[in-house]
Amino acid sequence: MRARIALIAPIVAATLFITAACASANSSADPLPPGVVIVPPAWAGVWDIYEETVSGTTFECLQGSVTTRSYRDTLCAGDTIQVFPSPYPAPAGCYPGTGFTDTTLKVDCHGWWACHACCNNGGQSFIENWDANWSLAGDVATTTVTYQQELYGAPPCTTIDSCMKTTGTRTRVWPESNICGAPLSVTGNWPAGPAVRLLPMRPNPATAPLRFRFELSRAVSVRFEVFDLFGRRVSSIEGRDFDAGPHDVEWNGRTSSGAQLGPGVYVAVLRAGDVRDAQRFVLTR
Helix, strand or coil: CHHHHHHHHHHHHCCCECCCCCCCCCCCCCCCCCCEEECCHHHCEEEEEEEEEEEECCCCCCCCEEEEEEEEEEECCCCEEECCCCCCCCCCCECCCCEECCCEEEEEEEEEEEECCCCCCCCEEEEEEEEEEEEEECCEEEEEEEEEEEEECCCCCCCEEEEEEEEEEEEEEEEHHHCCCCCCCCCCCCCCCCCEEECCCCCCCEECCEEEEEEECCCEEEEEEEEECCCCEEEEEEEEEECCEEEEEEECCECCCCCECCCEEEEEEEEECCEEEEEEEEEEC
16 A cells, blocks of 8 residues: 555645645634544544544455454544544645544545646656545444555556545444543532542643542541553552542652553543542643
């Protein structure tokens, strides 16, 4: 796939006449680059992902080499993501009406380039299509991302087709409210059961030791934990009893075994009974 893109790149560079077939919809109101979308709350959480990618030499991706991978990813409400990540080339522009709903993601992009000097018999055209379709049912999502390209012209000009298509399954293993720092929903009085509210981190980024501030609705035992963005618990402080009101907990920036954690993004989680709240933070040296 990369070889074919590399083959076409010099042709595009020599283009005398270039036309974009579409532009980003309502660009004045939406400054996001093409293919970048904002994650809605319905899609937020920690996801276990399995993907299969076909890299082929036909426009329809009917055959080609297949690679697979499994990984864990975190999506938080309000985050921006590129739905055509590397090694997919970034689209130049997308059709109107693309983006997330609570149950779907649809992104449709297209590019067209004409090169009159690329062939002795009238030139060649280069077509690119990007297409993303995701579907969510509960905590399971199916995803398809496709990139297609075709360089063509009348004989004896060369015709080259290639594609890359990734299909996947996402399973949500942890909801957004537990990992992304969404505040506990409290209006008026606190809920009847034990509740904890982790206050915004200040400063953030921060160096160890860090101090996490929180508030309790009533006296309760609180446990403090730190996770990385793969959902792995890297540190914890055994439960302690606190009275109702504001409190803080100091953390030395080390794992449970005493090793110093490296710089990066982590998630602080405070648990009070069955209620928990979380905040993401950046740890620096």
